[in-house]
Amino acid sequence: MTMLDYIDDGAAGSRSFLQLLRNRWGGEIVASCDEAGRVCRIESGFYQLLDIAQWLTADLDFAFATLVVEEEPSASWLFVYAFYKDARSPLVHVELKLDSGTSSVPSLVGLPQGPSFDWHEREVEDLFGLRFKGHPRLGEFILHEDWPEGINPMRNDFDAKQRFEHRVQEAKWEPPTIVTAPGTFAMPIGPVFADFAESAHFLLESVGEDVIRTIPRFFYKYRGVEKLAQGLGADRALLLAERFSGIAAFAHGLAFCQAAEAISGVAPPPRAIALRTAFAELERLRSHTAAITGVCNSTALAVAAAQAALIEESLLRLSCEITGHRYLFGAAVLGGVACDLSAALSQHLGETVAEVAQRLRDLLRMLRYSSSFLDRLEEVGSVTLEQVRSYGLVGPIARASGVARDIRKLFPYAAYGSVDFAIPVELEGDGYARLRILFAEAEQSAAIIRSMMLALPDGPIRAAAVPPRPGTALTAVEAPLGASFQWLRLDENGKVLRYRVTPPSFTNWHGFHLAAENFAFQDFPIILATFGLSNAECDR
Amino acid sequence: MANWVLKGLRTGVKSSAYPGRPDSALGVSPGRPTGTRLKSATAGDELVARCPTRAIAREDGGVRIDQGRCVHCFRCRRDVGEAVAWEPSYEWAAETGEAAAMRKLVGIFSRSLHVRFVDAGACGACMSEARQINNPYYNLHRLGIFITPTPRSADILLVAGPVSDAMRLPLRKTYAAMPTPKRVVAIGACAASGGIFGPSFAALGGVAEIIPVDVTVPGCPPPPLAILHGLLVAVERKPPAALISAVPAPATEPA
Known part of the structure; x- marks a missing residue:
């Protein structure tokens, strides 16, 4: 397939995407596409976000790419949810603007493709201090438990060069649930393990030789890039x-x-x-x-x-x-x-x-x-x-x-x-x-x-x-x-x-x-x- | 299974000539910038301004390089008025601990050395290079050096990374779990100085911030031969290099 085919397909793809959008939403939401037809922007309202995400992922089979959160100098928040599908469909940005008074956003983890939003929402909660309403397990994620409460490094007023006091000296991690049946035990692996393994922790819930499930824990290497x-x-x-x-x-x-x-x-x-x-x-x-x-x-x-x-x-x-x-x-x-x-x-x-x-x-x-x-x-x-x-x-x-x-x-x-x-x-x-x-x-x-x-x-x-x-x-x-x-x-x-x-x-x-x-x-x-x-x- | 044995035999010996003789194969090391005598005074200022990690400093007649800070970005070498000199070396390890205390330990260590590796927030390149010392080219077993999975039987702690906040306790505990006498070899610019990442809210900016470091192997990443050199320096089987590359003495003018 040549370059030209792609561009043609792309423009046609975005035209038909806009058509689909109009058919489903009529004049309810504002949307626009770039000239090449490879990027479409949808402006979402607070209460429309869940429905738009459901429509894109469940009805149109789009995959979730990334969530970008920006704290704007004008004391407001910009959320960009990006979705992608195939060579014929555009990259779709769903943009949500919130004023600074808002502290919670609807969580998307309840959707059929909910797991793909899970870690993004947990990361934003941890680094920006924003809540996702309906998310079942927010809390320590990127920043481990000795990080002080209420300090969110991605906020504009946080100084990246500043060191902070740890909450506790010898923090202990307690995973959310542990199998308690007779004969079971949890086997910790890491963060320092094997010959040349990268630092990560895995808790294997086990009955002897057989491991029932693995609870991984990451972000030991968070460097705040x-x-x-x-x-x-x-x-x-x-x-x-x-x-x-x-x-x-x-x-x-x-x-x-x-x-x-x-x-x-x-x-x-x-x-x-x-x-x-x-x-x-x-x-x-x-x-x-x-x-x-x-x-x-x-x-x-x-x-x-x-x-x-x-x-x-x-x-x-x-x-x-x-x-x-x-x-x-x-x-x-x-x-x-x-x-x-x-x-x-x-x-x-x-x-x-x-x-x-x-x-x-x-x-x-x-x-x-x-x-x-x-x-x-x-x-x-x-x-x-x-x-x-x-x-x-x-x-x-x-x-x-x-x-x-x-x-x-x-x-x-x-x-x-x-x-x-x-x-x-x-x-x-x-x-x-x-x-x-x-x-x-x-x-x-x-x-x-x-x-x-x-x-x-x-x-x-x-x-x-x-x-x-x-x-x-x-x-x-x-x-x-x-x-x-x-x-x-x-x-x-x-x-x-x-x-x-x-x-x-x-x-x-x-x-x-x-x-x-x-x-x-x-x-x-x-x-x-x-x-x-x-x-x-x-x-x- | 017989096929694998044959395949192995047919491959033959691939080990590097180092440390017996220098290894001159192409691509074993990227080389590194070194202290340079410059023709013009403004060239030095340009180089200092271009260096993102303040590894370059003006000195009489040229610039010197703090190897522990250099992240191999090539900005002092490419598209620049007067470039720094480049040395095609790999024996980069420098002693950063107390030399007198170290000498007492040599007899115990020098012929059978067990190494525990800790990733304290490394980007993956240092780790990949550390893994290569176990491959057939560098083959550290022939030098009596072994990687051990447990700090309890380790003589040397090999650490890469700027020490991310969450790794500070695991690193300290791993060090504490090692029997004495013990040594720490820090590999890479991040472990030496924090490199491009630290110090910051998320990283301490070097292994020496939390445990004593005996040998520092600079580089971003140090190639496998430099890491081998670091291990050999730690047991005084090789002489160390300097961490600062000074401006070379002026060449004597022909009369």
Whole structure:
């Protein structure tokens, strides 16, 4: 499908969306679409929010993307709920304005797709101190229990440099409920556990070998990235966007750059667009290989883990050779990319990824014939299609359960509108399906890089300037772990007023407990590895 | 299973030459900025202004680099009038503890070392690089170094991240659970100085804010060889590097 098809479809999609809107709501609500037909804005009243959200998600099958809350200087609140569906439908913003006297908002968790709103509402409650009426479990979430009551760091009057007194010295976490049947016990794991695990806590409710359910607890790594970004120049805030999740630095940095470019009305030159696509796929290839290493490691298949680790290291070295950094830090800049590739380097990149793809194919072939390995993955950590839809899960996890959503196809950015690739989908939703998705997408990434290197346009790699302009933009990219939505509001000097990022790990960790129910204890590391999520990315 | 054994044998030995000899493979390290003698005085001011973490400071005739603050953003290297010098090195670990106290511990530690890793809010890149020291290229087992899941049997605490608020207690408890004598190796700019994140309301701004740090490995992230160097410095099997890269002495003018 070419770029033109998408644009046509998009405009038609938004026309028919506006038609649907008029049919359902008549003159009750105000709505408008942008020229390209890819973004529709709906102004919602306080009492209409629930009905509009229900109509979008239950009737039209839209998925919830992100909730952005802004405290406006005029002492009022702006809530933006973003929804997305497919390549033919627009990104829908449902905007709700409230005056400062309002302290509670209707909760959307009671809807069929309610779980996808759950964590967003809890986060806003914790960081802004706003209540969601009807939400069953608000309270300690991002900020743990020793954080003082009534101090909300995302409020405009909170100073990000200020330290605060802890409420208690040795805080104890009590989970909401515990199984109390005879013989049951709760087994805590983390936050410091395993050899090289990221900090997170899991409470396994267990009857001996069998774990009934898992209660996860995150945000040990909350570094307040959204708060720290406020007041910084866009160029400086880009460093935070890159570094909150080092293993997906390029994807998040790219989303940030695209938002700043959209606000300034600057388009990067064609060579920059091709290089961005190649770098983004190189990161995906490396990230997926790292996840494959993790899965092999979790099943204690030592030779396979070593083989995957060798491939991973050669991709890290390749990244360093072409961009000067093993994790592509600094490669995405406002208006383009920071490093050009010589003809020799672009040939080297294309050849090396082709060789990597071959090594991955060999590895998959051997893994498929290792029955002891497959036994550990099949029917382990399953997530159903219904669960994926109700939790709004994204990325390889959603695609392994039958949801063919990929931001590269839905809202083509960089050069994806002109790249020919199909979204791999599996239906089983178990650990093995997720592993197959990783292999299929890694292979695809290598092919996309090669096609970019074969037809690299000439010219500059960076727009002449990205002049500061006030405005907002919501961008989406397909990071290695799934959809990343970033909202940026800049003032007239190009300073960040609000930066909001909804990374794929935030969305997907929420669904982790679905896969970690009724399993044998020794499968826990395998379920963790096949999810392959990042806590740094989730916690921000 | 026989296939896997054959596959392993066919792959052969992949281990790095380091620490016996330098490793010169491409891409093992991004290198880093170093103290630079500059031709013009205004170039120094431009570099200082460009550095987002105040890692660059003016010094007589040029600029020096505080490696513990550098986040490898390349803004002192790309699109700039006079760029800083770049050293293609990886032996970056510096002693930041009390050297005299350390020397007494060497005999106990040097040949079999157990390391416990703690993620104190790291972005994932430091952690990924720390994981790589266990891969066949860097293979820390050949050096008598092992990763242990429990602090009770650990000699060294390897810490990454700016110490987020919620990780301060787990980090302190992990340190307290280790038997003495023990060492702490902090890896990455965040663990050394808070990096881009701290200090702030959500992070302490460095591991030394909460537990004593013996060896600091700067870098964003430090490559696997730098982390290996840090572990070897901690047991005095390798000499340390300096955390501050000073302006080099002026080259002697030909007569």
